Structure formats: C-alpha cells, structure tokens
Amino acid sequence: MSTDAQIEEFYKEQTIFLTGGTGFLGKILIEKLLRQCWDLNKIYVLVRPKKGKSSKERFKEFFEYACFDLIKCKNLSEKVFLISGDIQKPFLGLGVQDAELLKKETTCVIHAAANVKFDQTLKEASHNVRATRDVLELAKQMPNLKVSSKTLQLFMKYYFKVFVHVSTAFSNCVHSHIEERFYTPPMKSETFLGLVDDLDDNTLQAITPKLLGEYPNTYIYTKCITEDLVKTNLQVPKAIVRPAIVIGTIEEPVPGWVDNLYGAIGIVLAAALGVLRSLHAKKSNLSHLVPVDYVANCILAAAWKAHRSGTTTIYNYTGDTKNMITWGEFMELIDGQCWDFPTEKIVWYFCFKLRENELWHKICVFFLHTVAAYFADFVLICVGRTTIAVKNYRRLDKMMDLISYFSTRSWTFEQDNVLELWDQMGKDDKKMFKFSMEDTDWVKYTRDSILGGRMYLLKETLDTIPKGKKKLKILFVIHYAVVALFWYSLYKFLMFVASSLYGNF
Numbered sequence: 001m002s003t004d005a006q007i008e009e010f011y012k013e014q015t016i017f018l019t020g021g022t023g024f025l026g027k028i029l030i031e032k033l034l035r036q037c038w039d040l041n042k043i044y045v046l047v048r049p050k051k052g053k054s055s056k057e058r059f060k061e062f063f064e065y066a067c068f069d070l071i072k073c074k075n076l077s078e079k080v081f082l083i084s085g086d087i088q089k090p091f092l093g094l095g096v097q098d099a100e101l102l103k104k105e106t107t108c109v110i111h112a113a114a115n116v117k118f119d120q121t122l123k124e125a126s127h128n129v130r131a132t133r134d135v136l137e138l139a140k141q142m143p144n145l146k147v148s149s150k151t152l153q154l155f156m157k158y159y160f161k162v163f164v165h166v167s168t169a170f171s172n173c174v175h176s177h178i179e180e181r182f183y184t185p186p187m188k189s190e191t192f193l194g195l196v197d198d199l200d201d202n203t204l205q206a207i208t209p210k211l212l213g214e215y216p217n218t219y220i221y222t223k224c225i226t227e228d229l230v231k232t233n234l235q236v237p238k239a240i241v242r243p244a245i246v247i248g249t250i251e252e253p254v255p256g257w258v259d260n261l262y263g264a265i266g267i268v269l270a271a272a273l274g275v276l277r278s279l280h281a282k283k284s285n286l287s288h289l290v291p292v293d294y295v296a297n298c299i300l301a302a303a304w305k306a307h308r309s310g311t312t313t314i315y316n317y318t319g320d321t322k323n324m325i326t327w328g329e330f331m332e333l334i335d336g337q338c339w340d341f342p343t344e345k346i347v348w349y350f351c352f353k354l355r356e357n358e359l360w361h362k363i364c365v366f367f368l369h370t371v372a373a374y375f376a377d378f379v380l381i382c383v384g385r386t387t388i389a390v391k392n393y394r395r396l397d398k399m400m401d402l403i404s405y406f407s408t409r410s411w412t413f414e415q416d417n418v419l420e421l422w423d424q425m426g427k428d429d430k431k432m433f434k435f436s437m438e439d440t441d442w443v444k445y446t447r448d449s450i451l452g453g454r455m456y457l458l459k460e461t462l463d464t465i466p467k468g469k470k471k472l473k474i475l476f477v478i479h480y481a482v483v484a485l486f487w488y489s490l491y492k493f494l495m496f497v498a499s500s501l502y503g504n505f
C-alpha cells in the first residue's frame with residue numbers, strides 16, 4: 001500500500017462501535033468502511049427494535065439495501081456485528097455482555113445516532129443528549145492507553161484511539177457566523193436532563209418555547225447541548241463533524257443513492273410529485289447541500305486526523321464556498337431535471353416555486369395546497385375512496401414551515417479545519433476519501449439526485465420515463481385548463497360584483 005493511503009492504513013485492525021449505523025448516513029459509512037477498509041477488525045452496529053421487528057430481524061435484513069450491492073459478494077458477517085440497544089433506554093439499552101464486549105474491544109467510536117425530527121417534543125429530543133452522555137460514559141471505560149511510541153502501539157491491538165461525534169452545522173444556528181469551535185450551550189447537559197426528568201410532560205411542553213428561546217426546534221437545541229457534552233467529557237482525541245444539509249450520494253457506492261425523506265430531499269421529492277407548490281425561501285441564500293458519501297468520507301478522515309494529531313477538532317462540513325449554489329439555482333436545476341425525468345407517480349403538473357414574501361407564500365399555500373386538498377378529498381368521496389389529501393397536506397405544510405427557518409436565513413461557516421484536513425491528506429487518500437466539493441458538477445449531481453430519487457425512493461426504473469413524460473403532458477393541459485377556469489371565474493365574479501354595485505357598464 002502506498003504511504004499516501006494513510007487513512008486506509010489507520011482503519012486496519014480497528015474495531016469500530018457505530019451508533020446510527022442503520023440510518024441514511026450510517027449505511028454509507030458502513031458501506032464505505034467495508035468496501036475501502038476491509039482490513040478493519042470489526043464494526044459493532046447499534047440496532048434497536050423498530051416497527052414490530054426485533055434488532056436481530058432488522059440486522060438480518062440490513063444488507064439487503066441497494067447501497068450494499070457492490071459489497072454483497074463479501075462475507076459481511078465476518079466484519080459487521082449486531083449490538084442490540086436503544087438510545088432512549090438507560091445506558092443505551094445495552095445487555096451486560098454487549099457492554100463488556102464493547103468496552104474490551106472498541107478502538108474507535110462513531111456516534112451518529114439521533115432522533116432527527118424537527119417536530120419532536122423536548123422529552124423525545126432529550127434522548128439525543130442522554131444517549132451522547134451514555135456513549136461517552138461507555139467510551140470512558142474503553143482501555144485508553146496513552147501510548148506515545150508508535151512501535152509500542154503496533155503491539156497493542158486494543159486501545160481506544162478516537163471518538164467521533166456527528167453533530168450538525170446548525171447546532172449553533174442562533175449565530176449568523178459559525179466558527180469551528182465550541183459554543184456556550186443554552187443549558188448544561190446535567191441541568192437539562194434533570195429538568196426533563198423532574199417535569200411532567202404537560203409542564204415541559206408548556207415551557208418548551210421559553211426554553212428554546214432563539215433555537216428553532218428541539219432537535220437543534222439538543223444537538224447544541226450534546227456538543228458541550230463531548231467537549232467536557234472523555235480525554236481522548238475527538239472529532240466533531242458538523243454536516244450541513246445532507247442529500248443523496250454524489251459518487252459512491254453509486255451516484256444518486258438516497259433513503260431519507262427529511263429536509264431538502266423531502267422538498268425535491270414532494271415537488272417532483274407535483275404535490276408541493278410553494279416554499280417560503282430566499283432564492284439568493286446559499287443552500288449548503290452536501291452529499292452523504294462525502295460526509296462519510298469527511299468523518300472517516302477526521303477520525304484519522306484526530307488520532308494523528310491527538311487533539312480535538314471541529315469540522316463545519318458545509319460545502320465549498322467557491323462552488324456553492326443558492327436555493328434558487330438548486331430548484332431551477334431540479335425543475336429542469338423533473339422535466340427530463342418525470343416520475344410516473346406524479347399527481348399534478350410540476351409547478352413548484354420558492355416564494356420570498358411570506359404573505360404571498362401563505363396565500364399560495366391556501367389556494368394551491370389547502371383548497372386543492374379539500375377539492376381532491378371531495379373527488380375521493382364522490383368516487384367512494386378514503387380521503388387522504390387534507391391530512392397529508394397538513395403534515396406537509398407543517399414540515400415546510402419548520403424547514404422555512406433554514407430556507408429564509410443565511411449563515412456563513414468557518415471552514416479552516418475542513419480545508420486543512422483536505423490539504424493534509426495524501427494523493428491516494430484524496431481519491432479514496434474524497435470530500436472536497438471544489439469541482440462538484442451541480443448539473444450532473446442534480447440529475448443523478450432526481451434519477452436516484454425515482455429509483456430508490458419511488459422504486460421506479462428508467463423505462464418508466466416515457467410514461468412519466470406522457471402523464472406530465474396531460475397534467476400540463478389539465479393544470480392550465482384549471483388555471484384558466486379559475487381566472488375566468490374570478491373575472492366573472494368581479495364583473496358580477498361590479499355590476500351589482502354600479503349597475504351595467
């Protein structure tokens with residue numbers, strides 16, 4: 001192996017404990033580690049029971065996801081092991097044996113698990129803090145032999161080397177310029193957890209807005225507190241990686257892979273389906289979109305660097321300032337791709353717009369979402385089907401309102417540590433663990449994202465594109481017929497009002 005491939009070398013013989021491995025980012029982290037760093041020792045993945053399936057059942061089905069297609073030929077059970085647990089339970093819900101195993105063998109922790117919903121209650125979100133505390137407590141009990149001699153280190157198979165915490169670029173979004181440093185949290189973790197434990201649900205709900213203050217939601221609030229926990233605990237090299245808005249893969253394992261419906265991906269999908277027609281957003285604001293595979297590479301490189309430098313570093317991974325696109329540019333590109341690759345499942349003509357004026361946006365939402373939803377449900381009732389439109393639009397509009405905090409504000413992010421990390425990587429490492437977005441081709445990336453969304457989220461193959469195009473053309477005619485009818489009716493109504501008031505002209 002060339003001396004330039006230091007990151008791959010670093011993961012050789014590592015035993016990684018990964019939380020959040022079953023998530024969007026976690027899957028790509030696991031896939032990359034197994035494809036690129038097969039010489040690692042083991043990956044222990046924390047899996048909780050979910051949707052009626054036990055951890056074991058979920059783990060058994062885990063490698064069926066399309067993102068693992070390239071590595072299915074390998075004997076994955078040799079490297080990846082299940083740890084049953086749940087971050088909502090005390091001490092991560094770990095069994096005694098599993099906890100002992102992790103303490104004995106882990107050499108690197110990557111903590112990525114979190115409840116990422118923006119609309120969760122403070123009690124639900126508090127598990128993000130509690131889990132981080134518990135992962136840190138567990139890590140404290142992993143043999144952390146401070147061996148400075150490299151020769152001696154080679155003989156020590158198990159010693160805990162590095163802790164990586166996945167945060168978010170918006171954990172300190174109450175500041176408009178975000179540096180790569182720790183900020184004072186809104187509350188200390190012990191005080192926060194004490195408060196959540198002491199207060200009943202109703203009282204906690206009632207005081208939540210006051211507690212949140214300027215923080216936009218409970219997710220961000222708890223993510224901010226967790227950073228302080230990482231700062232004040234555990235004396236090993238640490239890396240805190242703060243990705244901005246994570247979307248589908250740009251390159252690996254295949255371009256356009258995605259399995260997550262939150263945030264920007266949700267917006268694109270809802271727009272492509274013709275369901276979402278208005279979003280309150282400032283078109284000229286930078287979008288800070290980052291591909292999930294680059295985020296994974298940045299995390300893996302940051303762990304290598306933390307071990308090499310022996311220090312704690314924060315990385316604002318928010319895209320390359322020299323090659324960023326605005327929300328307006330992004331949606332324009334998506335618009336073009338939706339025309340070229342429309343989905344067969346499209347329900348209405350693609351007429352999505354970003355609207356900067358809040359009042360105008362609300363008027364549009366009323367007519368294009370609310371009135372349209374009631375009309376759709378009326379039609380469903382007439383044909384004897386169950387109504388779904390009003391209920392789904394309420395949920396969609398609520399989600400978009402939560403997102404609008406981020407789409408109407410702008411931030412600048414310091415990125416010195418990210419740039420330095422990239423500069424310090426060798427030529428081979430840069431190829432294998434690429435995360436620089438300097439040369440990102442946004443046209444290609446948005447095209448791959450739309451094709452990936454069709455394939456992995458809507459489960460549509462490429463041969464459905466002609467059907468999608470035909471449907472889009474029909475919906476185009478229907479849409480403009482409805483628009484013409486609306487304006488004609490409005491004109492007639494206004495004429496009627498005018499003639500009632502002033503008589504015939």
Ligand SMILES: NC(=O)c1ccc[n+]([C@@H]2O[C@H](COP(=O)([O-])OP(=O)(O)OC[C@H]3O[C@@H](n4cnc5c(N)ncnc54)[C@H](OP(=O)(O)O)[C@@H]3O)[C@@H](O)[C@H]2O)c1
Nearest residue numbers: 020021022023024025048086087088112113114168243246
């Ligand atoms: N996506 C983004 O845009 C973005 C941006 C910035 C930062 N991040 C951070 O990146 C990390 C990963 O996010 P993601 O986008 O991959 O989200 P995700 O797909 O929702 O994944 C979240 C992960 O956390 C796990 N988790 C949640 N509650 C759990 C519980 N009670 N017990 C055990 N595991 C639990 C989930 O397990 P299940 O599979 O069991 O649900 C899943 O593996 C998070 O820390 C998030 O804050 C994400």
